Amino acid sequence: MSVNDGLARRMRLQRLHRHDDGRLLVVPLDHPVSNGPIVRDGQLDRLVGQIHHGGADAVVLHKGALRTVQPRWFRDMSLIVHLSAGTALAPDPDARHLVCTVEEALRLGAHGVSVHVNAGSRGEGRQIADLAAVAEACDRWGMPLLAMVYARGPGVDGRAPAVVAHLAALAAELGADLVKTVLPGAPQAIAAVTAACPIPVLAAGGALADGPDEALRRLDDAMQCGALGVAAGRLVFTAADPAAMVRRLTSLVHDRAQAPLQRAGDPR
Known part of the structure; x- marks a missing residue:
């Protein structure tokens, strides 16, 4: 990595971490590729505007979506x-393939890129190799990397503390700047995972089977136990008022911060 590339990465990370508390609210909107439309009227731009007005720090989009935003x-x-794609219709719905490059994301004006890895799946080897290749390209171009890592293998408990700690370590060891994953339920287990990970851990919003209030409670627990941010998409785009939901998440992430946190690699 050249000196200039290092500066570029630090500048982009500083933009991403725009709040002094070092915490992040990211709203992923990569779901249409996997599961179909998330805005039935086709007004993605309106949804992104609501997310902006709610105070989110970042939004995740696929390259084609940018044409309408x-x-x-x-x-x-x-x-x-987002550089990865795969559909729920595939013979292996856990498969993910690279559909965009770091260079292409730069041309599109990205401040960061993200890659999805389903550890334990049949395609784990390819996905790990893709993450490593993207990390190398991010080093070359000075681009921050968010790894979205989940345990999706047969018989694997994706919330087991040891499994989640392994996922976070995988992301950090292969060069990600941030990791998004589903955290354990117990506060002590969350604290152990976040303490062991040298990069910021973002708590995934997850499914809404128990309703948005319960999802928000779990995310609040995660923030109080060491997570440095939240990455919640479904919680936002399924809400009757997405802007209001983002404001609740913004308050949860930023307004309840006890004191500014600093970790290894903190752009500040």
Whole structure:
């Protein structure tokens, strides 16, 4: 990595971590590729605008979605371009393939990129290799990398503390700057996972089987136990008022911070 590339990465990370508390609220909107439309009226730009007005720090989008989104939303909110894709219709719904490059994301104006890995799945080897290759490209181009890592193998408990700690370690060891994953339920287990991980851990919003209030409670627990942020998409785009939901999440992530945190690799 050249000196200039190192500066570029630090500048982009600093933009992403725009709050002094070092915490992040990321709203992933990569779901249409996996599961189908998330806005039935086709008005993705309106949804991104609501997310912006709610105070999110970043939004995750696939490259094609950017054609319908106004650039004004990214004057202060960061854009993360998702590089992985796979559908629920595939013979292996846990398979993920790279569909965009770091260079392409740079041309699109991205402030960061993200890659999805389903550890324990049949395609784990390919996905890990893809994550490592993207990490190398991010080093070359000075681009922050968010790894979205889940345990999706047969018989694997994706919330087991040892499994989650392994997922976070995988992301850090292969060069990610941030890791999003589903955290354990017990506060002590969450604290152990976040303490062992040298990069910021973002708590995944997860499914809404128990309703949004219960999802928010779990995310609040995660923040109080060492998570440095939240990455919640479904919780936002299924809400009757997405902007109001983002404001609740913004308060949960930023307003309840006890004191500024600093970790190894903190851009500040």
